Amino acid sequence: MKRWFRQHVDAVYERLLSREIAGAPTHVAVIQDGNRRYARQNGGDAHDGHRAGAETTERVLEWCQDIGVEELTLYTFSTENFERADEENEALFDLLCDKLYEFADADRVHNNDVCIRVIGETEMLPDRVRDAVDYAEGKTQCYDQFVLNIALAYGGRSRLLEATRGVARDVESGALDPDEIDVETIERRLYDQPVRDVDLIIRTGGAERTSNFLPWHANGNEAAVFFCTPYWPEFSKADFLRGIRTYEHRAESWRRTRARRALALLGAVSETELTEAQSIVNRFRDSLPTGERPHEDDIDATAVRESDDASGTDGDGLDSSSRTAD
Incomplete structure (x- = not known):
């Protein structure tokens, strides 16, 4: 009875939030925090948490498309995560491979023209993960209705550092005039494909920090930030809509x-x-x-x-x- 009542209240709240949403951000970036804590809370291991989190990821992708978001970036694996136990990382790499192949072949991805892209230091990833990345990107590279960026082996400052070094090399060689350096000069060197400015960052799991995530595109654009306490596997549509409402209030305040x-x-x-x-x-x-x-x-x-x-x-x-x- 208690569970039914809770579900009923959540459904009513979700409908209320949906009516309050007047527009949608173009680019949402998500820090998927709390998978391992969720697993411990429920008596499982880290892999159980990551697998439950992958299911949330699929739902969030659908919610974004439903309200008109055009680009979603997921902070899936940072360069610091390599310091975790090999056993945990290997299980996560296997899950990433499964999901990349699954997404690349899914009807919902092709029916909605979803372009899958991976950003980060992919050369640091195992061969099997890089193969899955190439497969997913190759199968969806012609689509342009929705962009799904998956941040793997990602570090925001390291990306900026590499872009800056590239500019310095071009100036030293004479290929670039210092007076010609502008915003686009840096952006072209950050990623192989352009990434839109971030309008909203969502972080689950209770921590209130953006953890070096897309600093050029988020901080430079003064993105709205929504921190919430549910672990990533528990993240609900009501939580998502609260994040969108935060973006709207931020835009209205601006x-x-x-x-x-x-x-x-x-x-x-x-x-x-x-x-x-x-x-x-x-x-x-x-x-x-x-x-x-x-x-x-x-x-x-x-x-x-x-x-x-x-x-x-x-x-x-x-x-x-x-x-x-x-």
């Missing part, structure tokens, strides 16, 4: 802040900056609380007043001494 800053600047900027500030206020005006929203006529009046102050006229073509302005 728009509101931009509108407030632009509104404050309207009375203290040059004519060129005034035009830009007006544009921002007009775009994000509805993000402000009702009491803070300026009327459109007020915004225009402020613009006219600032323009007049800058030119020395009173708005009727006369300067401050009542002479016709040149």
